[in-house]
Amino acid sequence: MENLNLVLPEIFISLSIMFLLVLGVFKKDGSKITFNLSLFAILITTTITINETFLITRETLFNESVVIDSMSSLMKIITLVGGFLVLIISSSYLKTFKIYNIEYPILILSSILGMMVMISSNDLIVFYMGLELQSLALYVLATYNRDQLKSSEAGLKYFVLSALSSGLLLYGCSLIYGFSGSTNFDIISNQLNSDEYVLTFGIVFILVGLAFKISAVPFHMWAPDVYEGSPTTVTLFFTMVPKIAALTVFIRFLYVPFLNLIDQWQMIIVFLSIASMIFGAVAAIGQTNIKRLIAYSSISHIGYTLAGLATASNEGIQSSIIYISIYVVMNLALFSCLLMLRRKDQYYEDIDDLSGLSKNHPLLSLCLLVILFSLAGIPPLAGFFAKFYVFKAVLEQSMYFLAIVGLLSTVVAAFYYLRIIKIIYFDKEKDEYDTDHSLWLKFSLTFSTILILLYFLFPSQLIEVVSKINII
């Protein structure tokens, strides 16, 4: 008998989704209660995940098709916490657009379920199942504000391109299956050897599909449009949560089934990393919409995360995970600020709308200042440490070129972050924004900003948690 306790989080969240669906259908005006219950469900799932799986080093279930190890539990927890925070700060935004419906929390829960399956997958089929579950939920979320043209456009674009990438991914999986005769990662890992050149196609297809999901250059084209068009809270979800899951799968693929083929994929990852870092930094300079700018900045941040993966070492993987965790916090803070730019039921998204913000809203501007400098990677803020660990791992492998290009592109990136700071602090002020924000929004902004600001006091804790992750 399998130890089902290990997949209890997934079981619980599936049951809650079904229950909430039924509840939503039969109860009138059930949005509020669905929202609250979903939050509750996520909390319980998080607790279960911590209790049942956090201390487990590695166990497999269901014919080794599901793996529970320290990486999967950590990433699940980050996913769940991210989903929780997104949900909790969404409500006032959704109410403004009159889309405060039962579907929203349920879709978020389903995509989280999909991600949890992805994170734990140790088998091509299980992985693909999770991927599709989360993608389908995300397509709908992108179009969630369906009365707006841009939102529908974003959803459609995302759907078409993402389906294409899923196709590539499947094709790659079938090639891999053809060569190894199994869908199980561990068996694939033993079966594959680098002599077979056609195998490279399989790897490339899979990597392309995955690169698409994390929007690494040159498979990033969808990101700016989708980020801009989707409702802001959904964009926040996009920039945080699916990336964590996709990154975990990325790590899993590279270091379990393809571990013996490092020579073949390392160059690809280095290229993706460098291209993302440079392109993200350069393309963000000309943007005028904050959400588009965040899209490009997230592309360049993914570049740094990939730099850690390219090292083929445990330190590199750990540094990538640290990077993405800190990035999630920074993104949460940034979007909390963005959600505060509201004037009489209208949200503002242009960079120029920030003009002179520091005069009327000194505290909000100070938070933005901290967040932006942190995103730019200036010490002593958290963003610096994220980059620092990545480059430490990169330099350990003597990949000087990658490190220097990466650090130089931080200088370019610093330019556009500084530009926002300039607009906030040096330019003429505009009208005041509303200040009656929900308590949760204020809380998430304060909390994440303090975390960013004071991370340097306790840098060891995160490392300690992450250092348990030893994939190789």
Place this chain on the structure above:
Amino acid sequence: MNFPILSSLILLPTIGALFLFFTKDKEGNNLTAKYVALFTTVVNFLISIYLWISFDQSTSSFQFIEDRTWIEGFINYKVGVDGISILFIILTTFITPLCIISVNNSVKNRLRDFLIAILIMESFMIGVFCALDLVVFYLFFEAGLIPMFLIIGIWGGSRRVYSAFKFFLYTLLGSVLMLVAIISIYWITGTTDVVQLYEIGIDIKYQNLLWLAFFSSFAVKTPMWPVHTWLPDAHVEAPTAGSVLLAAILLKMAGYGFIRFSLGLFPIASEVFTPLIYTLSVIAIIFTSLIALMQEDMKKLIAYSSVAHMGFVTLGIFTLQQQGIEGSIIQMISHGLVSAALFLTVGVVYDRMHSRLISTYGGLVSVIPKYSILFMLFALASLGLPGTSGFIGEFLILMGAFKDNFLVAVIASIGVILGAAYMLWLYKRVVFGKLINEDLKKILDLNRSEYFILSCLAAPILFFGFYPDPLINTIEVSVTDLINMHNTNIASK
């Protein structure tokens, strides 16, 4: 463990800034905020004086060391001072309160935020000078960019945005390579602790590249020709207090970095690259002196003179002679005092006339005599007149240079003459001559606070000019040991 005096020096200004953060920001004359900031910095100054008194001058080893685990098994938060760094700490704590007194007239809006920025800046600057771990050093070194960017950008002049960006991006670009070098050092030697690194030494084959990476950062910050162009812009646009901090302390971080890290960690590479430094320094001295001659803007002129003076500093450091290095340190301290004073004197007339152009002025001596006398003192100190601290530094540097390389020393000496030329010419055009501009007739002489600040700066300039022993005694043992260490490293190559 003793009382963590260095950490309290670093933390105190930040605590003051926090306190200010929670006070109410009043428009106009915000006296409370000013008194809080002033109190904090004066206390900090007194602590640093206590530090100097209890400092043991007879040893070159680091004192008041604090060593705490910061990131498990990787970085320790390690601070400590030796004879070289202690003077810079005192310079920082001395200049900052003067800056805060001087903000009366130059900063009109958001005084509280300005003071917070200055206090945080002070924390970072002190941190740079006591850090004994490369990562900790880098952290403080880079973190200083944030407050300075804001000081220039928010409270600066008309082209402030351009200048702030230029300052930030130039410095950041230089520094990222240093980060690569620091991490590489960690992987080569297994530590980033400076004291341990001094003992272990770094393999010769890595030294040249690492040296260049550190150089890229320090050269921008010094600034050396040809990457000095951010400095005039930043100086001109920054508010007076910002210019003072920049000139007096920020530039010294690089000179200090050269001594502590480039010389200390990479002795062989330092020897290899000495010609490069000589060339750049000599170009800086001659070239920027000539540029300074042609400036119409007083602040710009002083900014270029800073570049020339820092050229002397880098020249002195890489003579690798006792006199040269001691001269460089004294020159840095002296330049810290003199350039601060010069920017403040320019600030005084700028507050009254709102013009930095030399042509606006002329004949000031007949309307504001007190001001003219102090200005003269600082101008003479800047050109290195015997009896002022500027002389001691330049003289020692040239002495060291003559020992090492005759030609370089001769060319550098020409720079001294050029320095006298632009400074005296500036003084002549501003203070002497006919009083043509009618508005100048109503100009007021120094008020009490300005008089106080400038006298505070004049006193040490004169004192150390006549009696430099306290400075030399403090640094002597440390410099001797640094050179001995350097020579043994070279010999064992």
